[in-house]
Amino acid sequence: MVEFSRRKLLGAAGAAAAAATVGTTAACSGGGGAAAGGDYDPPAFQPAPELDAQPYYTSETPGMESVYTEYPKSYFKSVDRDPGSGGKVTSFQLTWGDPATPLEDNPYWQELNERLGVSFEPQFVPQPVFYQKFATMLASGDVPDLVFVDDQNASCLQGIRDGAFADLSETFSGDGILKWPNLAARKEEIWNASLKDGRIYQVPSIVWNLTNLPIMRTDLVDQTSIGRAPKDADELFTMLKEVSALGSGPGGQKVYGFSKYEPIPFYRLFKTGPEWQLNGDGDLVHMIQTENYKTMLERLAAAWSEGVFDPVAMTANPADIVSGSALAWDAVGGVVSITGLSQKEADLPGATFDFFDMPGFDGSGQLVVRNVPYGRSTCVSAAAAEDEDRLTEILNVLDYLSAPFGSEEQMFIANGIEGEHHTVDEHGIPIVDTERLVEMGVQYVGVTSGDNSYRVHPNQAQWTDSFVAVMESMAQHSIVRPLEGLEAASQTFIAKGAQLKQQWDDFERGVITGRESVDDLQSFVDGYMSQGGTQVRDEYAQALEDAGK
Template sequence: MTNVSPRPFRPSRRAVFGLGATALAVSGLAACGSSSGGGSGSGGFEEQALTLPTHVEPPVPEGGIASEVEGMPMIFTSPLKEYFTSVDEAPGTGDEVTTFQVLWGAPPRPREQNEYWQALEERLNVTFTPTLTAADGYNDKFSTTIASGSVPDLSFVQDTDAIGQRALADGAFADLSEVLSGDNILKWPNLANVSTNAWQVSAKNGHIYGVPNENPFLTNFPLVRADLMRRAGHDSMGSTAEEWLQVMTDIAGLGTAHGKQIWGMSTIGGNEQAMFEWMFRAGTTWQLDDAGKVTNVLMTDAFEQVMEFEKQLWDAGVIHPDGIGGELPDLFTTGQIALTIDSFNGFFGNPIIGQVVDSTPEAEPEFFVPPAFDGGDIVIQRDDGYWGIVAISAEAAEDEARLHALLGVINYWRAPFGSQEALFIGSGTEGVNYEFGPDHEVVGLEDEQADADRAALQWLGAFNSPIFSIGATLTDYVDNFRTTMEQLVSATVPNPVAGTIAPSAATLNAKLDSLNEDYRNGFITGRRPLSELAAYREAWLSGGGQTLCDEYTAALDEAS
């Protein structure tokens, strides 16, 4: 499984296809105001020069496959034989440490009955007192907690949410810019493993207010049934968009294969729309025009090319006839769809690959790099690099020794994969939550209560850098996955408005998403002629799109 966290507060990367979804463009906040450097926040985000923390690559445990491509996680294909120590001594001083964190499942038993809780306190040398709040009520509870004036020592802050932004701007949390700048961060070696990209994107006008929960550069990517590709007479997915279209047309033209009715693709949703934008180099959802103003991919010539291409796919019968505007069951794992797009956890953790091969033994899933329309390079929007931060209360940070101890607690929590600390945080205690199998694999003991106790407490909100762990039954796909992902990750470009927010987005998103869906589906199916693209753009701008562009532009201008 990829070592990444759940992300319930974020909509999909391109909700509907993202033209009205601000969350695609926000993973951080560049706002305005004033703040002091060093140990405590005084309110606001006045622009300041930031010395980014020194980056140190996490250690590569034996068997790990590290990449030289920035943003490509390490790959592991077999259980670790040994676990190293990343924290030499407990970070705490025996005092109480309070937290505010997400509760994803059932609440834990009280400390006296909870072996994970007791072991955590012993390892950290603290009295651990968490406030656990379910995801669906998290922001409301966070707001009331901040308003009470009693801010926990450590809090997971969803800093793209207005409530989180206001708490940071109002000085509820410590400005960590100075204490973590440059080589200062080396006092907490596991924090130094955070990528430079994550620090940059999560900083607020040059201020670091917390340790970011890091994401991979790319979270969704395509996989094709190579057996169907070859059955249709092709040995690759082509080197241009025209060739790609021919391959998919020929696959759809098979009609049946291995005794099953087949189609090329089930739909053209958000992930598929993104892939076609890669192919036509449409760029990021929000981008800067020649005058330095924020505009949307909808306004580009490449977007029109994408619409024309998707109409060709529909006309060629590549898309399932019920795949536009309808609801379809999962046809890929049943062996009836040639191409799908999903995440690492979907392909290897679910696992989609294993399911399609089980249902169709002749299936040969293969990852691939979609060709650019002209045979050149593709352009992929990079994930914004993190989701939320673990922040330290301004009050707790007034005492330098306590500030350092709290950073030590986060440092323990963010221990790298392969360490004893990360094993404990993620899996619990040997003999209570798991045991080692014959190949030294971690085998759960299926004690639901013990696992619930662990799961309830472990999600502080800052974990080790993402990794890809591929189980023994799927190792035949490792080389193809690795080489494909390195090419895809290398093609990612950052979102130019990552770190900004459009205040009106919350009220405009639903309206714009509905507009987007209506026009795009109309273009694809022929219900609307492509000559209405100008009307679509005007409707989008007048319906709130221009407001969002202006707000992003103003935010960038203020930050710079």
């Protein structure tokens, strides 16, 4: 664990050390910049007003965010403009569950329209069919005003390349973006990382650099000879095997070292680095071509045969996982929320949890690859943007929907009407009526802006120091991927990336479970590269050269 004191500012030396472990990889970071795409200035950065709350912890380590344990005492107003003209603004947006309650029966939607001054008319698209429907929408030529875009997906990238969405470079150039203060509340590196051919086609969300971390069952690992802090892969797998050997835990639940296979924790453990990385000679290579990746496959195949994993750990159906797990992979937003680890303990009396600091396989630190520095994005219809007044109104709507945490607008967007959709508890935290949540799925086309801190709910107070220590350790051992901001530079990746990824995932899981052999790794690599990997590599290598990296 990293030692720290409350509100201590830690330096970035750890991050520099982590970067040094992979040679030139970390040096080739950052975005493509605006210069490659024409004569416009990067959008001006105007930070959101500071929160009316004191941070519990701040850090200077790249990749680490501030941590808050209290909500703001007051809220600022982020939008100071007249409502819209009363026209219509349409959207194409993702839903994970049921679509929002219809407008006529939805007080939240009605209030949103009143605040926006427009008739907001979203098209709700279920997640399982989103990309299929996205392609159909593009083919129809009828593109809604605001469109949720996943630019890591080939169909979405193709839509950008085909001109379905507006080029906002001149609109947002320099101080031009200050007309929309919430959209201006993102730093230049976030814009740079999301550029396509040096141009702005999407408004990107700010995101945490680190969004997932391991958690451990302390009631299980405390019974092992290793305990909670294994120093390397040997000690880690010893701990995991001893947990599986316990057989069962509280309530008679069957337990294993790992109940579900998740690749990223093991990529970090074995320091495999980014998917595409620069080797010691400065050549671009894929992770599967590295010795660390081969070592990972060998060790995980051995661990599988020794019973470290639940036999159903490769399932795609979460309902199949009923066993307990010494270690698990979880989302930061969930484990520090109102439920979090406290709810996990309440659900299984006798089980205890904490955050886990993953070691490096060789006794040094792990290697964490930071996320692309932006998340979900929204694009504007190119057809709608042809009318300047219409474009302004559409961006006004997006600006409101993208209000930052700590603002009056975001308080309403996220929590609805006080007394109807939410109440405020003794900590000043809004508690949303879960039965009314379905009303509030109207606005999932906004982009996250402003404050990007981790917010730990008071229910998780006993784990705050542990959370900070593990997240700080991850940040200190993190690097930026060399292709950041250049992901769309490979047309072959756009066309074949999903297929190649599936082949890779199938082979990896096959080796671990014994269906494939690690002895066939080179043969798999040769096939992967011949079926498109070589073209992807060459296109990315050219993009790196063109960007001067």
